[in-house]
Amino acid sequence: MQLRVVMSSNPPASTRGAATDAGRARLVTMPATPAAAPGLSKDLDVALTSAAAMLRSSEVVTVLTGAGVSAESGIPTFRDALTGWWARFRPEELATPEAFASDPARVWSWYALRRAAVRHAQPNPAHEALVWLARKSPRCTLLTQNVDGLHEAAGHEDVVSLHGSLMRVRCSADCSPAFVAPESMDVSGSEQAPTSPPPCAACGAPLRPDVVWFGEPLPSEALERARSATFACDVFLSVGTSNMVEPAASLPWLAASHGATVLVVNPSMAGQRTGPSIVPLTGSATALLPRLVARAWPARR
Secondary structure (H helix, E strand, O other): OEOEEOOOOOOOOOOOOOOOOOOOOOOOOOOOOOOOOOOOOHHHHHHHHHHHHHHHHOOOEEEEEOHHHHHHHOOOOOOOOOOHHHHHOOHHHOOOHHHHHHOHHHHHHHHHHHHHHHHOOOOOHHHHHHHHHHHHOOOEEEEEOOOOOHHHHHOOOOEEEOOEEEEEEEEOOOOOOOEEOOHHHHOOEOOOOEOOOOEOOOOOOEEEEEEOOOOOEOOHHHHHHHHHHHHHOOEEEEEOOOOOEEOHHHHHHHHHHOOOEEEEEEOOOOOOOOOOOEEEEEOOHHHHHHHHHHHHOOOOO
16 A cells, blocks of 8 residues: 545545444543543543543554654654755655655755754653553554654554654665664755765665655555554554544544544544544643553553
8 A cells, every 4th residue: 555645625524433342442431520630621631531441441452643742752743844945845745756766865865854853852751651551551552654763762662663764774776674874874965965865885776765655555564564453453542643644544444443442632633533433632642641541540650
């Protein structure tokens, strides 16, 4: 399956609520609660408590993360990074095989600039909360669209990276395996003199970022693991993603159609689907994920 962006002025049609059996986790109706926690509306506070109870009772959890999880580590989202002289380009003009073939220096410099920004970033409380969730859940699979490596830096031992890694480079002719880019490759040059990609030591072809560009297929093993985890879970947690880049965008709704409850944590619900098995939790990942996990497992230390 190839990477593509789905843009629509109208939200997708509501997901049909699939029938759930007794073995599936469900949103728990909680008794009357006291006043909302500071910083939360009463409705969000109630929804967060209900979602936490459902998360704690689940047996199989699948998590999908997007750029919103890393934003508060100082890493701009894909489109927010288009500043300065990069502002005249659309992201798709810098992240396709055709763009690289047409102007490899421009594309390489764009990714070198992004890699330099990511290199010294640190995980934030949202990354740490997901590590705790993985340790407490009987079975948890973390899928990410992010290419920054912050989940691994936070201590996550098994991350399914759907879109590759910004911190690795590989031969554009696919003659050799990918490897971690040294800091010396982070030089991005200038508008007048962008930095050309170094040659592959084995064949001389230009190196390229080890990421999935628009129009390229996702790694087959990662995609298969993602689909298996989506169909197996009773709770699907979508965090910090607009769910617009396919094929990852369809995963939460596939989980819902197979009887899972989908928790959507994002600052905006624009474009997200709605339905009886979809629970919106409106807010940033760093504000809500630590609270969600702490309420699911109150004995957290």
